[in-house]
Amino acid sequence: MKTLDAPVKPGGVIGIIGGGQLGRMLALAASRLGLKTCIYNDENHAPAFQVTPLQVAASYEDQNMLRGFAEICDVITFEFENIPSATIEFLSALKPVHPGAKALSQTQDRFIEKTFVASLGLATAPFFDVTSADQARAAFSKLNGGGILKTRRFGYDGKGQAKVTSADQAASAFDNFKNAPAILEGLIDFSFEASVIAARGADGSFAAYDPPENEHENHILRRSTVPGRLTRAQNEEAKAMARKIAEALDYIGVLAVELFVTKDGSLLVNEIAPRVHNSGHWTIEACQCSQFEQHIRAVAGWPLGDASRHADAVMENIIGAEADAWESLAKSGALHLYGKQEAKLGRKMGHVTRLKPKT
Numbered sequence: 293m294k295t296l297d298a299p300v301k302p303g304g305v306i307g308i309i310g311g312g313q314l315g316r317m318l319a320l321a322a323s324r325l326g327l328k329t330c331i332y333n334d335e336n337h338a339p340a341f342q343v344t345p346l347q348v349a350a351s352y353e354d355q356n357m358l359r360g361f362a363e364i365c366d367v368i369t370f371e372f373e374n375i376p377s378a379t380i381e382f383l384s385a386l387k388p389v390h391p392g393a394k395a396l397s398q399t400q401d402r403f404i405e406k407t408f409v410a411s412l413g414l415a416t417a418p419f420f421d422v423t424s425a426d427q428a429r430a431a432f433s434k435l436n437g438g439g440i441l442k443t444r445r446f447g448y449d450g451k452g453q454a455k456v457t458s459a460d461q462a463a464s465a466f467d468n469f470k471n472a473p474a475i476l477e478g479l480i481d482f483s484f485e486a487s488v489i490a491a492r493g494a495d496g497s498f499a500a501y502d503p504p505e506n507e508h509e510n511h512i513l514r515r516s517t518v519p520g521r522l523t524r525a526q527n528e529e530a531k532a533m534a535r536k537i538a539e540a541l542d543y544i545g546v547l548a549v550e551l552f553v554t555k556d557g558s559l560l561v562n563e564i565a566p567r568v569h570n571s572g573h574w575t576i577e578a579c580q581c582s583q584f585e586q587h588i589r590a591v592a593g594w595p596l597g598d599a600s601r602h603a604d605a606v607m608e609n610i611i612g613a614e615a616d617a618w619e620s621l622a623k624s625g626a627l628h629l630y631g632k633q634e635a636k637l638g639r640k641m642g643h644v645t646r647l648k649p650k651t
């Protein structure tokens with residue numbers, strides 16, 4: 293595994309695997325710091341290709357293309373976590389990759405991730421490993437009420453998830469997932485959802501943003517509000533949880549920890565995203581250093597920026613055909629459109645952030 297000997301100087305190249313909106317906003321932030329980006333994406337049309345000076349369109353398994361990509365990059369990062377682990381191993385032998393293989397291996401699989409979180413003494417929903425329909429039934433009988441069956445890998449925005457209210461349903465949900473390894477989680481009757489976005493620098497320094505409250509619709513993030521309903525003590529607890537996780541993973545970069553806030557005020561970890569996160573987009577306008585700039589700083593070995601918030605903010609996603617109303621959205625706040633050609637159902641097309649004076 294390679295590590296950076298010295299910070300990447302202005303003019304250096306940050307490699308980013310993945311060309312979606314997160315890669316696009318990372319590239320824009322890097323550009324402001326005088327750094328170039330090379331985006332590697334497995335399709336020809338990618339939102340991030342529109343804003344990067346260097347790009348590669350090739351399969352994540354194409355070792356020749358990966359080698360050529362690594363040659364022009366000073367350091368490599370990624371904007372999504374479902375990258376084949378062989379790709380990361382291959383690249384790690386050539387150039388520093390941050391966050392590294394450890395962060396990915398602990399967060400790509402829900403069972404491994406929850407076991408890791410629990411090993412740090414942090415609370416999660418009750419969860420059970422499920423590799424057969426019989427195990428799904430047995431696991432359901434250990435829950436106090438309903439559950440959610442989730443595939444261990446490759447789930448996002450509610451994909452690979454089914455709510456179940458009986459042992460029979462748990463078994464048939466497992467069959468519907470075509471026997472993919474899964475976990476059965478107890479359904480949490482939470483008061484609301486929140487997340488904490490934090491960064492750890494190459495020197496072990498740490499910075500966390502104020503945790504937003506998050507609302508979902510159809511399993512997709514609709515709105516992040518900061519400050520939300522978290523108390524001051526919960527804010528600090530959430531930041532301390534993120535720090536514990538980042539340190540245990542020897543993490544370099546930005547990570548997000550999604551949380552359930554229960555009615556008795558406890559914080560449970562739902563999942564860890566080893567990357568910048570949709571619920572942190574408001575940091576572009578409401579903080580001196582956005583989550584995107586922070587990630588670039590961390591992976592490039594630069595000092596972390598100031599994560600404090602100078603405004604209250606509400607960030608709303610623009611989903612599917614909602615983007616047709618771009619003119620009125622442009623009047624209503626800070627509009628970001630991701631340059632996606634087709635407004636498919638459920639697709640994140642952009643977001644808008646509205647600020648208010650800090651309370």
Ligand code: AMP
Pocket residue numbers: 417440447448449450477478479480481482485508511550562563
């Ligand atoms: P996930 O893909 O794990 O982030 O789950 C997507 C969404 O499903 C979460 O943001 C929650 O709204 C809901 N959800 C997931 N797990 C649970 C759970 N154990 N109890 C209640 N709601 C859940």
